[in-house]
Amino acid sequence: MNKKKRLNEIYKRLFSYFGRQYWWPGNSKFEIVLGAILTQNTNWINVEKAINNLKKGKALSAKKVFDMPIDKLALMIKPAGYFNLKAKRLKNFINLLFAEYAGRLSALFNQDLTALRQSLLSVNGIGEETADSIILYAAGLPVFVVDAYTKRVFSRHKFIAHSASYAETQKFFMENLSGNVRMFNEFHALIVRLGKEFCLKNKPRCGLCPIRRKV
Template structure:
């Protein structure tokens, strides 16, 4: 029986060996990463890419432009991302928060103390823990672990957590066991997403071909 730190490091090494660096999160700027983190809620990344292309084509991909565009117009532009009325409001909530906290300067916002910023982000309507941690890690390079549905599913299937474990409990498991290393957390989450997308499907997981096969099996 291995301790959890050894298991989590072994898992990371297996995935990295199988898939190599994932170069995640795609985006030309930290602000684009933030917008992508909000748009990707409950939708596939290919749809987010179309919405971001639309924003770029209309020169709306900046804090100032998003602050001033009417929410109804924004909803039309981001339509490919799905739930577009809700996501338009969420983008507006974020940029309003950004202007309130730092006058629209994302670098200045991201330079704030990590824990304070995380709890401030979580107070923004429409920003839950997965989105907040994605923003902090991928736009802000802060050492926070992003937990998604794949992470929970894989850890549950390998007997590391009960099925109903909370977001914070799973995040704490990684953060308590691993050194606070933003670049490793960046790669680790991206590798888990790739594993989940390719192999650990909700129905009919492809265990026989999966690089995690045998991990933590007694």
């Protein structure tokens, strides 16, 4: 079986084993963007606590975050960890949104994928994984999100080199999957699930893994 077929087979196996993942959690595009920035270096439970603080404080909008003093914002998102740094990152993003897009996510997202990616990457504190998560899950445009789990699983199975860069890994997926938002959405979420439950860093649970022997 060639790499393309094997990759698509893995997707099917993961989907049939884990089912639909319903990513990205969030009731609005703005909440998804916030979550993508806040989830850096922490787990989702902590992000949810931070977002709930903003909800309780009726501050879950671009304008509210724009108007809020940075120290107050940092306190509200404290559960997400690195809260001073993350407050700065949120402010950097919001400042771009108001400076260039009249504070409207719809205006930011109303550009082609390459231009949107460049805009997001111009924000201090938004790297490739965060930018692509925003593009895929909030803007709904077809880009494949790469994370540490993706590199671990697919280098272990020799689809990519252990030293593969973000761009090289992404290129591999984009070239070998049909450019379909729904599949990119689901596949990334399934890989995260696989990495958390089976493809552990030190002791992968290959004997129980849903893709074992078939890849």
